Amino acid sequence: SYVLTQPPSVSVAPGKTARITCGGHNIGSKGVHWYQQKPGQAPVMVIYYDRDRPSGIPERFSGSTSGNTATLTISRVEVGDEADYHCQVWDSSSDWVFGGGTILTVL
Amino acid sequence: QVQLVQSGAEVKKPGASVKVSCKASGYTFTDYPIHWVRQAPGQRLEWMGYIKAGNGDTKYSQRFQGRVTITRDTSATTGYMELSSLRSEDTALYFCARGGNGWYELAYWGRGTQVTVSS
Numbered sequence: 001s002y003v004l005t006q007p008p009s010v011s012v013a014p015g016k017t018a019r020i021t022c023g024g025h026n027i028g029s030k031g032v033h034w035y036q037q038k039p040g041q042a043p044v045m046v047i048y049y050d051r052d053r054p055s056g057i058p059e060r061f062s063g064s065t066s067g068n069t070a071t072l073t074i075s076r077v078e079v080g081d082e083a084d085y086h087c088q089v090w091d092s093s094s095d096w097v098f099g100g101g102t103i104l105t106v107l
Numbered sequence: 108q109v110q111l112v113q114s115g116a117e118v119k120k121p122g123a124s125v126k127v128s129c130k131a132s133g134y135t136f137t138d139y140p141i142h143w144v145r146q147a148p149g150q151r152l153e154w155m156g157y158i159k160a161g162n163g164d165t166k167y168s169q170r171f172q173g174r175v176t177i178t179r180d181t182s183a184t185t186g187y188m189e190l191s192s193l194r195s196e197d198t199a200l201y202f203c204a205r206g207g208n209g210w211y212e213l214a215y216w217g218r219g220t221q222v223t224v225s226s
Contacts, residue, residue: 033212041218043202048212086152090211095168096142096154
């Protein structure tokens, strides 16, 4: 089965740049999607197909992939960006697969 | 705007079944699939299956095959997920999510339904 690996937590100061990684075999050949999850709220898709941003998502959110790693980058981080972030791909052997999630803390 | 409104929290005994609903609005219901994803305490999100709202075709995760049934009512624009033979490990937050235009992304999500399995 296909496995996605994320760091459990990332900390960043307000106004700085946060980078959350998602590792998986040859992930660069798959479409990677990212979701923001805040307690008690519906998860929100912030990036789809590696780097596309849904309408309403700030330009501060961007995505990239290279080789075995996908990265969600949040520029000029705000306190309101504190959340869990999950990456997801589709794999022919495992269908919809999620990473373990990364807690973003804004110090 | 797209909204997915899920039914309320459930408490079930081991061996029982639970059926969670997901009322969709703000788009043409039959144009997109409805997925079900769960998150047990301290665990990652886990995909359970989906239904094509247009023709009712379903696909289930191997992990839940035989225990999960996903249905929909097009007249009510509502999707349903029924999980049977519940055990304590099924205690989790259950989400419905709508597929996106590209098929593989989950573009909109409900807020989740807490299901607790306890004797």
